Amino acid sequence: MxxxxxxxxxxxxxxxxxxxxxxxxxxxxxxxxxxxxxxxxxxxxxxxxxxxxxxxxxxGANPDPAPLVVPPKQPLSAVAQLGRRLFFDAGLSASGRQSCASCHDPAQGYNPPPGSGPVMLGGPHLATPGYRPPPSLAYLYRQPNFSIGPDNAENETITLRQLIHLGQAATRITKTARSTAATAHNLVPQGGLFWDGRVNTLQQQADGPLFNPVEMDAGSPQRVATIIRRQPYAKDFVQLFGPNVLADPQLTVAEALFAIARYQIEAQSFHAFSSKYDAWLQGKARMSPQQMRGYLAFNDVHKGNCAACHLDKPTANGLAPLFTDTQYEALGVPRNPHLPANNNPRHVDLGLCGPLRTDLENQPEYCGLFLTPTLRNVARRPVYFHNGVYHDLRQVLDFYNFRDVRPQAIYPVGADGNVDKYNDLPARYRANVDTIDPPFNRKPGQPPAMSAQDMRDIIAFLKTLNDGWQPSRR
Incomplete structure (x- = not known):
């Protein structure tokens, strides 16, 4: 031995x-x-x-899973319960048939309902077209107030062990303020609500559609207060806000809007964080090979570069990603001939500098810029971009892929053979369009950044951002 x-x-x-x-x-x-x-x-x-x-x-697993900090599930307060009833009350509208939920469908991630056109119809007979597609009401609880200031350094450089370089510090190609506001000297517009950031609070946001004549068209605070006094929930107003709340129409409406805002803050469905991607971030789900390829292409600066604006990593303190940097971009999407407002050839939507927002109308460097929306539940949207020009994600990715290398596939071509690029912006504002950030930094005739397979893969990944995922679903 x-x-x-x-x-x-x-x-x-x-x-x-x-x-x-x-x-x-x-x-x-x-x-x-x-x-x-x-x-x-x-x-x-x-x-x-x-x-x-x-x-x-x-x-398909995440090599570096971590718990996410998300709003806890808890019962709605009495104010939020009242807000829920108001959110679904079509009786407040002039038609008696349109509520907040009519344009912000809970089953679709608070996007417009399936089959919607580029804009919703409102007014007293539900026949008056709106101006822009309704944005999602989900994931607004962390939206900052509108400001114009230095870019957030957290949006410039990411370190993602599980991403493109798989364990190495990965620096994105910088998305500078010059790329969207050439004369603003690194002052970046960011935050706010609606496509143009013209309001800051959820109360102000709810006020807009309620009284807009092309939306709910509620008329006046006096009319709304009269309707509320006749509703079964009128007693809840008195219990929550005091005996005089129904005597003052302005106060009645103010408290109603406050209640709707509380509902949007407290109800978990507005920020569910229940997608497959959220489960994957926490090590509770595996992606399919196609979803994983899409995830990598989404982050690859040489392919989609989507994460440059649609941030997909948790914050430094563990907050779940919102898939937006809340900044504004001029992308130069083509004019939508099916948008009723565009029947007037002089109509132009300039985003930050008008027509719905007026305080920046004399600052041309911001004309054509619109808010970067969240991509959560993006596969459930019926239309895309501020003018609803596209109806599916493949069209959206085609725009990003071919806008600069094959513009004739995106924009109309005149009888002289010239492409009318950025045809939804007056010529004097076209210099605001982003031509620096990939994939918009390519030239005509160059190969596109993404292959057809890359785009199919990215769409497969984007579908993992739909809330309501269950482990049994593939």
Whole structure:
């Protein structure tokens, strides 16, 4: 029988164990790469540089899961319960058939209902077209007030172990203020509500559609107060806001709007964070190979570069990502001939500098800029962009992919053969359009940033942002 000296001599060293483990991982990585080589999720370079993370990612798992800080689920306060009744009360509108929920469908992530056109119809007969597609009301609880100031450094550089460089510090190509407001000298418009950020609070946001003649068209505070006094929930107003609340129409409406805002803040459905992506971030779900490829292309500065504006990582303190930097961009989307307002050839929607917002109308560097919306539940939207020009995500990605390399596929071509690029903006504002940030930094005739497969993959990833995911669903 060998003695202890013989055993010690035969015992493999720690270095040999480490080498054997590394070789095993490398061999496993090569085997996994070969198994996915026909439609690889990751490149061979990724596998060679980061075999451990690559081996995890190719299974669809998150190599660096972490808990997310999200609003806790709790019962609605009495004020929020009243706000819920008001949110669904179509009787407040002139038609008696349109409520807040009519344009912000809870089943669709508070987007417009399926089959909606570029704008909703409102007014006393539900026949008057609106001006813009309703934005989602979800995930607004962390929206900052509108401001014009220095860019947030957190939006410039990300470190994502599980992303493009898989474990390395990944610096995005900088999205500077110059790319959207050339003369603003690094002062970036950000925050606010609506497509143009013209209000800051959810109360102000609810006030707009309520009295807008092309939306709910409620008429006046006096009319709204009269309707509320006749409703079964009138007693709740008195209990919550005092005996005089129904005697003053201005106060009645103010408290009604406050209640609606409380409902939007307290109800978990407005910020559910229940998507497959949220589960994946926490290590509770695996992505399919196509979803994973889409995720990587979404972040790849040489492909989609979507995460430059639609931030997809948790914040430094663990808050779940909102998929927006809340900033404003001029993208130069084509004019929508199906938008009723565009029947007037002189009509132009300039976003931050009008026509619905008036305080920046004399600052031309902001003309054509619109708020970057969240991409959560984006696959449930019936139309896209501020003018509703596109109806599906493939059209949206085609716009990003071909706007600069093949503009004739995006914009009308005149009899002279010239492409009318950025045709929804007057010529004097077209310099505001982003031509710096990828994929908008390419020239006509160059290859597009994304392949057809890349775009299909990104769409598959975007569908993981729909709330309501269950583990049994694939």
């Amino acid at each position: 060998p003695d202890s000296t013989d055993l010690a001599a035969r015992k493999p060293s720690g270095r040999r164990f480490a080498l054997a483990g590394a070789l095993s991982l490398l061999l496993a990585g090569f085997a996994a790469y070969e198994a996915t080589a026909q439609q690889p999720t990751l490149t061979l370079t990724d596998w060679l540089q980061h075999p451990v993370d690559s081996a995890i990612l190719v299974t």
